Amino acid sequence: MALRDSQQGEEPDLPDEQLRSNDQLQKDEMLAVEAIYGDNLNILGENSVPRYFQIYVYCEIPDGISVSAELRGVDDYPTKFSVEHLAPISLTCLMPPSYPSHHSPYFTLAVQWLDSVKISSLCDMLESLWAQQPGQEVVFEWVQWLQSSTLSHLGFDDGIVIRDSDSTMDHVDVRVVGGILSVEDVVQQLISYNEEQCQESFLQGFHVCMICFSEYKGIDFIKLPCRHYFCRNCMETYSRMHVKEGSVMKIVCPDNKCGGFVPPNLLKRLLGESDFERWERLILERTLGAMADVAYCPRCQTACLENEDNAQCPKCLFSFCTRCRDRRHIGEKCLTPEEKLLSLQEREKVRHLNKGGTGPSKLVDELSSIKEILRSCVPCPHCGTGITRVSGCNHMLCKNCGKLFCYGCGKPLTPAHTSYSLDTKSEPMLPFESEQCRIDYEKRTAKLGNNNHVFCEGCQVHHCALCRKVVRKSSEHYGPRGCKQHTVEPEVARARPKKNDDSQSESL
Template sequence: MESPPGGSHGQGGVSPSPEAVRRLREMALRDRQEGDEPDLPDDQLRSNDQLQEDEMLALEAIYGDKLDIFDEKSVPRSFQIHVHCEIPDGFSVSAELLQGVDDYPNSRFFHTFSVEHLAPISLTCLMPPSYPSHHSPYFTLGVQWLDSVKISFLCHMLDSIWAQQSGQEVVFEWVQWLQSSTLSHLGFDDGIVIRQPDDSMTDPVDVRLDREILSVDDVVQRLINYNEEQCQEAFLNGLHVCMICFSDYKGIDFIKLPCGHYFCRNCMETYSRMHVKEGSVMKLVCPDNKCGGFVPPNLLKSLLGEVDFERWERLILQRTLDSMADVAYCPRCQTACLEDEDNAQCSKCLFSFCTRCRDRRHVGERCLTPEEKLLSLEEREKVRKLCKGYAGSSNLADEIRSIKEILRSSVPCPHCGTAISRVSGCDHMRCRNCNKSFCYGCRKPLNPTHTSEQCRRDYEKLTEKLDTAGSIKELVRKLKLGVCKPHPCPSCHQITYKLGNNNHVFCEACRVHHCAQCRKVVRKSSEHYGPRGCKQHTVNPDIAKTRPKKKDDSQLASL
């Protein structure tokens, strides 16, 4: 609605109502015609006018932007005050809503939510010439969250306050009572209850209520919106501490995330640019350690600027494509392609390739294993050496070295074939390409019944591994001689071996040192081994009994 000419809008969330002023003027005119409005001498009228002017000045000084004066020069004077009820912490609103279902079309349930601010009560007043000496101000009350009967109770209470102090200025008393006693008078000390209208109720309704007919759903939505607006306004005007730099700033200098946490703009800009610069865009979430909520793209755009935001978009797209199991990259132009039964076609260069070996598409042919591909490349390398000036010689040599390194230090993922290399830890591996788990020892997918004992690597499996330095062959030779004995690691239970008489064993799987004699983890050798601890060098009695007394070099060589 538009305010009347000369009126002003307050910041209480409710606009002045011309309809309410019109109704008040009709009430005053009717009372004058019926004789309820007395005719007063001029000196009494001048006294009342001065008292009204003084009261208006006092109300304007006390309530400020909560007071809307419709027309300062008009007589009689009319205005509206937005009264904010005092509510305790944890104040709740319970609304009775309808939820129609097949068997119960008119079923009802209560929706309860907490608020920190209630929509104000609109008190619209008109001061007749006989106020305050003989007649009270004409008024209307408007409350969004009360029904007509309860608003009528409030109107009768304002009449009783005037009756107790007739002949005195009463508007300030009305506002104070509405602000502090409305909820307790209606029995809403802990929270208000909004119910569906009951058509069977016949309680009288006061004509002075100024209430727009709204459904319960609309009332609930208005209360929620008003509470959010007031909380945001209070946040912007208050001082807060940034939990990154621990400095105090006004709320207008903070960035508030959807999760509810807020940090100063300078810290959020630095935090966002750092992750984009380092490429760790998947970690660009709420800086709170226990949250991890997302940061909206429109907010990131304002924090990063155009250039960094475009880089963030590219990185997010790249990470998303990398996490998709059916996306492969063209080996020629590195364009993302959709995989279809181990084959894909690049939309940019139109190259059709096998997603397993990344070579040309070979329908009906068995895909090359890495070992077979290495042999093929080595043959091509031999041809290159015979043909001088071969243009692709450098790339071919690099590819051969790369495949050799992959075969030597990695195993293929059983799900997607990506080469995986273990640096440390147990056999439980997760492929970064397809995000699926498998066992590094047996190279099989993990399932709920899989145990580490099913894939322990004994010396027969060790002999099948590639070993250019001959260390595994030496270990197998010592196993056959009985020089070393298998011992499970106390940390990860991986099978390790005691070499000779040395009880100090190192687990390659979890990178932990332990003692073969007491089967405990060794933190410091100088503290664990000694007169009061374990002996670092002891002969295993079982091995000593089974060891041959004499073996010459020829016998060792045959083994």
């Protein structure tokens, strides 16, 4: 026996009656250990004499424990984390015929996350437990002590500290099994084991889905990389709904405050082959659509790279203009939608006369619709998006490019925007590009009596009729150092002195 050979001590010659008594005590102890730790007990030889077994002992950490790693010569090593599960202590025992009357069991200890010196300390402690009560069964007590007192014995009540130790300078017990691992390897083993056990605990427990609020076992849940989890039925419905509607960019973590990424390999399990292929195609289309230099072939709708307003389809090899989507016309001016509509309408007339068509083509209908849309809207001068005003003033904000322009004249709102005024001697008005812009503004900012505080119904902003500036606070804008809040219109002011002059002349 290698386990016996590695430890000192010779078996005494015992009478048969003592041997039978020891054998019965060993059987009873094995039955007790197997009944309590059956899942963690591994008997290495059925009905073998001497008895040889291995038991895995799990340290008790009900609330988890923190782990700190220290590297020799490195002050800022950043590894500090907490774990809920520690790798078990492997206790291998061999019961000699003289146990428990004369000898303790021969044993070895192996712990992945402890160095050899600390494991040697545990071996000495187990030996002292046997010395305190010789002649008594001790295996069950060893297991209980390792389970409940290992961390406190090593000084790890407030957290486990992993550091490099020079084992050659300290006593290493021969009963220690395992090689010397680096701090990085120990940290990786602790993290990996903790994640595996947490996942196993999750799968065996019951949880509530935050979408349908139903309770299921962990194996019926989908756990996302962001640590949020939802039941499989809800995740499948959620994913397939977005794929069916084409909103594939919205397939993220359903938690409102998260929006985490859902990996493709998980989506493949949720969607199935056909829906996943559609998801891949839509994702590709959305990605290509976000690229400024990508256009689609008007014949087969294949994505093409644009090069100076021209592109060639890699599938059907059709070269076309990316502006008018017609065949490539180098050196010729690109037609506007109105011009192209007239050209197509003339072609349609000739085709009807020659062959007798049944109606206008689909492209003609589309261009006719574009023409009607352009007729009732003003294109943004920055990006060309058609804008229709429902109500309000002429100062427009394009929802496509986010830039300002004047709806009356269709030009950008810049500091160089021309100013107009009814009277050249009065204060300049707000900037207008045309007379129509000014008229529309004055209709919305007409004074009520002599009050110069004007509220624009279009843009919902307060203005001053004298200086044409925005009024933030009336108490700050009007007063001795500012504008007068109540004044008479210039026409009325000029008319009143004339009546006084007439009255004066009549009196004279």
